[in-house]
Amino acid sequence: MAKKSYSFYPGCSSQKAASASNYMVSVDSMCKTLDIELNEIPDWNCCSASIGYAGGGELPRLALSARNMAISEQVNPGQDIVATCAACWLATKETQERLHDDSKLMAETNEALATAGLKVEGNQKIRHMVEVLIEDLGYEELGKHVKKPLDGIKIAGYVGCQTNRPFGIDGESYENPKYLDKLVETMGAEPVENYDKKVSCCGGALAFSEPEKSQALIKDIIESAYDGGADMIVTPCPVCQMNVEVYQDHINQKYKTNFKMPVVYYSTLMSVAYGGSGKDAGLDGQIIKAKQLEEIASK
Amino acid sequence: MTDANQQMVEQYRNNFLREVEDNVEEGEWVKMCMQCGVCSGSCPLGPHWDHPPQELFMMIRAGKRDEVLQSSSMWMCTSCYNCIVRCPRELPITHIMHGLAHYAKRLGIAPKNQPTHKFAQLFWNNLVKTGRVNELRLGLSLYFMNGFGEGIKTSLKMQKIGLGMLMTKRLTPMELIGGHKCKDARGLQAILKKAEELEAARIPAAGK
Numbered sequence: 133m134a135k136k137s138y139s140f141y142p143g144c145s146s147q148k149a150a151s152a153s154n155y156m157v158s159v160d161s162m163c164k165t166l167d168i169e170l171n172e173i174p175d176w177n178c179c180s181a182s183i184g185y186a187g188g189g190e191l192p193r194l195a196l197s198a199r200n201m202a203i204s205e206q207v208n209p210g211q212d213i214v215a216t217c218a219a220c221w222l223a224t225k226e227t228q229e230r231l232h233d234d235s236k237l238m239a240e241t242n243e244a245l246a247t248a249g250l251k252v253e254g255n256q257k258i259r260h261m262v263e264v265l266i267e268d269l270g271y272e273e274l275g276k277h278v279k280k281p282l283d284g285i286k287i288a289g290y291v292g293c294q295t296n297r298p299f300g301i302d303g304e305s306y307e308n309p310k311y312l313d314k315l316v317e318t319m320g321a322e323p324v325e326n327y328d329k330k331v332s333c334c335g336g337a338l339a340f341s342e343p344e345k346s347q348a349l350i351k352d353i354i355e356s357a358y359d360g361g362a363d364m365i366v367t368p369c370p371v372c373q374m375n376v377e378v379y380q381d382h383i384n385q386k387y388k389t390n391f392k393m394p395v396v397y398y399s400t401l402m403s404v405a406y407g408g409s410g411k412d413a414g415l416d417g418q419i420i421k422a423k424q425l426e427e428i429a430s431k
Numbered sequence: 432m433t434d435a436n437q438q439m440v441e442q443y444r445n446n447f448l449r450e451v452e453d454n455v456e457e458g459e460w461v462k463m464c465m466q467c468g469v470c471s472g473s474c475p476l477g478p479h480w481d482h483p484p485q486e487l488f489m490m491i492r493a494g495k496r497d498e499v500l501q502s503s504s505m506w507m508c509t510s511c512y513n514c515i516v517r518c519p520r521e522l523p524i525t526h527i528m529h530g531l532a533h534y535a536k537r538l539g540i541a542p543k544n545q546p547t548h549k550f551a552q553l554f555w556n557n558l559v560k561t562g563r564v565n566e567l568r569l570g571l572s573l574y575f576m577n578g579f580g581e582g583i584k585t586s587l588k589m590q591k592i593g594l595g596m597l598m599t600k601r602l603t604p605m606e607l608i609g610g611h612k613c614k615d616a617r618g619l620q621a622i623l624k625k626a627e628e629l630e631a632a633r634i635p636a637a638g639k
Contacts, residue, residue, distance in 0.1 A: 186541075189537070190530070244626040294512065
């Protein structure tokens with residue numbers, strides 16, 4: 133397949149030594165194999181995710197994403213914008229929708245952008261990396277590069293919220309999307325059938341402000357994966373990954389459970405299946421080690 | 432009661448629905464709610480809301496202004512978008528909740544010690560400073576948002592998680608002495624300032 137090029141919006145958590153830096157490492161390795169070129173939007177800024185609304189009103193929040201879109205149009209014309217973070221993707225896509233729906237908001241946004249010499253049209257498509265994989269390459273192409281099938285690993289596909297709602301992946305249902313399971317299968321692993329918490333919420337940003345309420349949600353997500361016989365959980369979202377991985381000790385303490393479930397990204401699986409080393413796949417970024425993946429990677 | 436709040440009370444008298452339609456993000460949708468309750472039943476933190484979305488919509492129509500705006504309810508939204516995709520009338524409920532929360536904040540009548548209210552403000556302040564989120568500073572400001580004593584307690588509780596993040600290079604102390612940022616943070620701040628001014632001109636009480 134010919135090389136594919138995208139205008140890339142990495143987002144705050146993907147930066148060096150940030151909470152999803154391991155995600156970025158595995159994405160880089162995966163894209164190298166698939167001949168996907170990611171052209172970073174220069175000097176991109178935070179999108180304010182879904183939690184900036186106390187301080188930021190509608191227009192300032194739109195202006196944040198609009199600045200990224202404006203720079204992208206200028207520097208990477210003719211390319212789709214791709215984000216790896218669910219919240220980055222959602223905030224940018226929502227901004228595009230809002231600006232196109234409301235000419236007054238579009239005019240005001242451009243008036244604000246003009247103070248920094250920028251202008252937005254908002255005509256580049258805004259896509260999640262998963263969409264690129266499924267729609268632009270397809271499962272067959274993704275499967276062709278598998279060198280080390282992830283045999284014997286059972287994986288719960290935790291889709292979560294924001295890559296699924298309100299936009300979602302084309303052709304998938306909100307209540308039971310199958311793409312993550314299909315990706316797991318394509319990499320040679322076995323998806324957990326009927327994983328009933330696959331689209332449940334982990335609390336998102338409220339894991340910080342309402343830890344107990346959120347951990348009750350996270351507990352169910354992990355428990356259901358164990359019930360389905362999972363060895364690990366896979367997710368496309370940095371917030372899901374962190375929330376479901378890092379609080380397991382706290383949950384064990386509170387609920388007398390014995391959780392030790394690795395939580396990885398789809399790109400982690402793909403990097404390992406494509407023959408990457410543990411380092412390439414960002415496995416050193418796992419707080420709960422994904423030992424089965426480490427074994428395959430070191431073979 | 433703040434001046435901005437007083438001004439809006441006088442301007443809209445008993446028509447709280449109108450006030451919401453004019454000033455709250457996506458507020459023009461509120462009247463479309465048909466009270467089916469699917470949103471409330473779909474919310475992951477539903478049981479923790481004093482008034483779930485469906486109830487808030489009815490309260491807005493019934494003019495229960497203080498009960499709505501001073502409520503902690505909409506601060507319980509996790510932005511999971513379940514309500515949006517399930518609403519038979521396609522109300523953008525998540526956005527209306529954010530809009531109500533922001534409007535209450537703007538008028539100075541949002542519940543002061545509501546943890547998500549505090550965190551959401553910390554998040555905004557954090558990102559505006561350099562154009563990108565500084566995760567370490569955000570974490571520390573969160574732990575200490577209820578004072579020094581509680582901050583130490585929370586930090587101790589979170590110690591192991593922080594250590595795990597450090598060991599796996601998903602957190603760095605370097606963020607305290609600089610860290611990631613936009614090169615043109617000033618340009619970004621100018622954009623935001625202009626956006627705030629424009630919004631303030633549209634929403635009378637805003638920005639005061």
